[in-house]
Amino acid sequence: MIPFAVPLTGDEQGGGSQLPRLRKISKGKLDLQARYLTIGAILLFFVPTFALLTCQIFLQASSLRQETTLGPHVSLRVSYTGHAHLALPNPSPEDDTDYPDITHTKDAPQGLVSPENTTTAITISVMTPQQFVSGFSGSIPECLWRGHSLGCEYVVPRNDPFLHMRSEAVFYHGPNLCLEYHQNKTRVVKSTRKQLAVLLTMESAAYYPCFDDPVFMQAFDLEISYRREAQLPIGYLRKDHIEGWRHDALVSFEKRSDSPVYVQSNCRAQTKRDSIVRYLMTFPDLKIRSFGRCLNTEGQVNGTTESKIDIYRRHKICLVMENSIATDYVTEKLYDAFVAGCVPVYYGAPNVEDLLPDPDSIIDCRAFGSTAALRKEILRVSGNRAVWESKVAWRKRRLGQLSPAFQAQVLALTKPSVQCQLCSMLADYRAGNTSLVQQFRDGWDYRSEEQKQLESRQFLLSNFFGY
Template sequence: MSLLPRAPDNGKPVILFYNDFFGRPPDTQSLAHIESCTFSTDRGDLSRAAAVVFHIPSMRKPKLVRKRRGQLWVAWSMESEINYPLLADQQFMRNFDLTMTYHQSADIWCPYLPDISAFETALAAPIPHKNAGVPLVMFQSSPMNRSGRNSFALELMKHIGVHSYGSFLKNRPLTIEDRGHETKLSVIGAYKFCIGFENSIAPDYVTEKFFDPFLAGTVPVYLGAPNIDMFAPGENAFIDASKFSSPLQLAQFLAQLDRDEEAYRRYFKWRENGLSAEFQRLLSAASGEPFRRLAEIVAARRAAPARHWGWPWSRNRAS
């Protein structure tokens, strides 16, 4: 995370990050190779910015600056509107020309989907040996809970073995060096099941909690998006916790699968068949860095005559 200097006057359109990202500057290191636009975090560039990006979850008060004529305003968020209701405030959202969110209907889709190469690597590797000693693993640090996940997980742990490595309900320390995501996947792979409970229930809000177990070679036990089936890499690839009447019923089902190796192995049949056509379509739609896609829109708009600045270039023209 780093602050960007004021944009040089090099003729390229400027994209300004107006506010912080949960108290920190946005991650700008990956933007250096995008040559069609110049990115800035200096509000001194506001008057000449071609596009201004607002991180909506970091806005505590819906105060907005005056919009320059011809400027694009971009509402950016990968968080659920259940937790950040400004995202669901239609009147407030009318201030913006483009949305960059996890919703498939967004102008620039920003899902949590890993790159297809991550799935190709996972499919090329053997399923790890399940030698953890208990059936389930959980990584959860945030207590944020608009889905009922906290009480569900606590009750589930009363009926079946769960190793919890996150700060929430932690009962197990890491015994290897923590190298971030790589370590997380290696730990998950030693368990038959991985708990992936979202902090809120919303269509399309599917985070790494669902995808990491697939990459690690285990079976996700998921609670979250009601349209989760369309995000699965194949049929019968995960266990939907919402289909069970109680944590006890889910625990009994998982314990039965833990004892029945043949039934458990059926959850890996999708690996033999390869990624489904629908899932490959999702991966293709999500390919490419979101801010590169924004830069392409901004650059194309700069090249177009002003009389063509209707939607999708601008919903709300400034006076």
């Protein structure tokens, strides 16, 4: 069989001459495909990365807007006392250490500062700016770190995530964040692993349970608070308190009223202090006088020009009761009484003796098992000049003759401001010192069990007052 044959044209017969051109076309197509694949691979890698980064920046900005526009809350007033962990010798009658000059202390000895030693500035993002007085904004002058000038700046990032990202720490007002944590599940916002989260609070856990909540507290690395185990303890003792009892003339025993005085305008305290005072008022021989809105007996709550200290100066004994029971939580109420020379009947911190200038400087409610016994002690002090004067005698002693813990509180007032101290701590951390973060963990764990139990036992003390 003759196979079917198709005649070839001249071009087809000379097809061999077209092979190089076909190879060139095929190679060009392959090169173009390779380029497309390369570009596609690049886009496949970079587009998701860029999208992820954009998303993170957007979320970061959203979080910052939420954190910095939470609305007004109660303004925080901080007494900048500084660190209270000072090793001091036991006082003795021969110790003549006098009070340091605290009226003109500065943050930096000027002789140590030189331009060539200037350290890179520390930047701190204030995440709850509506809570702070002016001292927590802008550049803080005259801060030192290891003898060198240290730039210290508090910024409000708001909608600028890049400003937040370059900060060494994020700074939170604890009570404000605690409220938002329970209401809106608001949490601490960090941009990098190197950033530290700083909690500042002058309020007790009795009102803000977050401060005893491990889930809430584990987000933080440093604590600034009245608690003495905090990395930066700050208290309610102020420089003007010290100047008051050192230089103000003590009103004599004879010029003071025998009636105990109560000045309080927050009538819903968790400690039910009004109930305690109301019960004491049932003893007619005490003749308790109340000048505040709570249990007022004197009128002129809003019209009087007298300060609480002025009122205290006219009385031998004043009822000083905290709004909550918490270890180390000793507020300005006690120090106001010390300035006025009014012997305080104190109800509050279970370890108040650790913070007193002298153990005999107060009438401690814990020492009495009944209101009858407390009434008897009040009458004894107010009716005997020698006894009353023995309780205010500490005012005439030198600092070295007072308790070590009280000396530590006073000497802490000579330190730089709390803003500078925080910047110095962060500079230490940046230089490789991570011990403070570990100290926070250990210190908080210690308090959460033993100290809470002690506070609970102290709260039960109120039972003997009859409510």
